[in-house]
Amino acid sequence: MRVVLLVALLLFALVPLTSSQALIQNVIYNVQSVKGVFHSNVTNENYMVGCFQGDVYVWENTSPVLVGQGVIGSAGLEGDYVVIEGYVVVNETPFLRMWVLNVVNNREIEIPISTNYTLVGNVGDYLFLEYNSSSGSSVTALNMSTGKFVGVSDYLGQGKVGVKMLNSTEDSANLLIWSVNGGVVQVSLEQLFVYSGTLLSGPPTTLVSSAGKLIEVHGGLIIEGPQSYIITDSGKVLYVPGLTEVNSAWIEGNTALILNGSSLVIASSSVSVIPLPSPGQLAIPGPFNLTYVVSGDQTYVVRGSTQVSSITFSASSLLYESQGTAYLLSQGLEEMNLFTGEVSSTPIQGNLEGFIPLQGGILLYTLVNDQVYVYSASSPGFTASITLNYPGYWVLELGNVEVNVTGTLVLTLPSGEYTFTVRPEPGYNVITGEISPTNSTLLLTPVKSLYTLLIVGFGAPYWSLEIDGHLVNSTGLVVLSESVGVYGFSVIPPEYYNYTVKVITGQLSQGQVTVTPSSNAVTLNGRTYRNVSLYVEINFTEERFPLRVESQIPFTLNLNGTPYNVTGNSTLYLYPGLYYVKVSPPNGYNVTYPLKVVVPLNSSLTVIFTKSQNVTRNTVNLTRTTIPPSSNVSSLGENSTTQPAQILTISSFYVKVITLIIFLAVAIIIGLKVR
Secondary structure, eight states: OHHHHHHHHHHHHHSOOOTTOOEEEEEEESOSEEEEEEEOTTTOOEEEEEEETTEEEEEETTEEEEEEESEEEEEEEETTEEEEEEEEEETTEEEEEEEEEETTTTEEEEEEOSSOEEEEEEETTEEEEEEEETTEEEEEEEETTTTEEOSOOEEEESSEEEEEEEEEOSSEEEEEEEEEETTEEEEEEEEEEEETTEEEEOOOEEEEEEESEEEEEBTEEEEESSSOEEEETTSOEEEOTTOOOEEEEEEETTEEEEEETTEEEEESSSEEEEEOSSOOSEEEEOSTTEEEEEETTEEEEEETTEEEEEEEOOOSEEEEEETTEEEEESSSEEEEETTTOOEEEEOOOSEEEEEEEETTEEEEEEEETTEEEEEEEEOOEEEEEEEEOOSSOEEEEETTEEEEEOEEEEEEEESSOEEEEEEOSTTSOOEEEEEBTTBOEEEEOOOOOOEEEEEEEESOSOEEEEETTEEEEESSEEEEEEOSEEEEEEEEOOTTEEEEEEEEESEEETTEEEEOOOOOOEEETTEEEOSEEEEEEEEEEEOOEEEEEEOSSOEEEEETTEEEEEOSSEEEEEOSEEEEEEEOOOTTEEEEOOSEEEETTOOEEEOEEEEOOOOOOOOOOOOOOOOOTTOBOOOOOTTOOOBOOOOOOOOHHHHHHHHHHHHHHHHHHHHHHHO
16 A cells, blocks of 8 residues: 555656646545544644445544544534534444544543534533524534533524634633524624533623624624624624625625625625626625635735726635635636736546635645545735835735825735835825845835824823734823824723813814824923924813712711812712711711712712710819818828818028038038048
């Protein structure tokens, strides 16, 4: 077998290549049917699932791994696991089976099942699987560490149900679920959790519930009907009126290209409808605002909302687009340069069974006489940049692309040489040149003018400004320098503040500022600013919030030192903050109240007065007794009596003499000690 494979590869290597760079990379022998091809981000290898003579195989590149015997119904790859659903026949009786291959260690398990499952995704070591029963559709989880299903399933609904996993963590996942029941299409989001081997679900959020026809397309869903919607794979909902004849669609991110009869509908944040000469059958997204629409044997080139040209070209389906190249299927593999519209073709043998997108290329799997040919088509791109240091918009014309640019434009182009034209604003010469992989970084007209934006704020201690996605914090004056263009503009006030914007100079409306060339001069705080394109004043006012004061009687309320006369139940309007409360009760009342309130957290303040109780007080009169100077005090006994005390009076002369004698005595003693 190895010798045959080597000879075959040698023969294919000698076959002349076409201009599209496509060639047969591998041949896989002994394959009767292919049920899926996948690329694993875990092992970075390619996998194909198929059957041969009743055996079920998973080929890792070209190496077969036998996982069981039976017939395959569906296959998928999620995380570490290739999941195959099918059945085996025992004594002419079919029995449902599931085969799972761990691509990391090539460990396979075979699980008897009671119903058909479809792989949804994985959450940690659990595989989420969708299945149908007589009551409707449900999701369950398979524990890969035990090979057993959890005991609880999550019911999705009746009718035709589809489900897609948007994202997952180690224990939860968000699911996009859609169903059609009685002509009504319902699309919802639901979060599932795996906790201790049990499947739990959060309440579903309905995104759309509308009568119509459900169409599944690349990147999302379309509801065609009286009320038409687009639901992207990320869960974003776009309302697009008038979808009654959808032929084809392609959703990339949050932008949808829809062929609706003889119109091209482009829906993102807004909706554009472009009339076509005839009904389209395939929409191909190009770079910037470029779209190719295949209609019969003609392909229309649409730029923005206008058809600009057409080429003789036809294709049946778009497989993949990367780095400026679209890979399409027609009689063979078609590779379209999305910048120029040029097409190269490569014949392929057999029927296309699947493809694997690569960075800058694609792998095609075709089946011919029990052999799978793996075609590799490669159109590697290169990164190019053109910088025009110029104060304003300029236009780049390159192939079918015509785009307005400011500053630097970065392109990813398929390999080749391109002639381009740069058209600055009037007053500057047109620039032409060539760009290629060896001449990919261009700097033209190295003069760039900047214009001044002045934004002055009043009435707030601090505030913020967001311009062109950049956040600027300020306490008063913001000075910015910007080139000519349109920028997003929004003011972020402090909490509990409102504001008004007054435009003194310049253009500001609907959240956008238009910067235009200007020679205006503005003087602020003694400084002169030149080339002012925008001068804006923002006045902030702090909000007041109601505080309901509950009381039975009038009184004076003191909040942070400010008195308020309150007569019964009243409402005060206060600035947000912490207020310390003080109440002086009227005579005859006791009072109960909170010591502080927080506005606007506390919306009411209750002050309770209670009448004071009458309390009888015994007053003790204390009489000060003065002893006469002539009294005399004797020792007290049982029969003691008090006589006037005799007061010894010493004249001031004798006091002075005694003081002098004491002083002389102390001096003599000190002198003797010193001696």
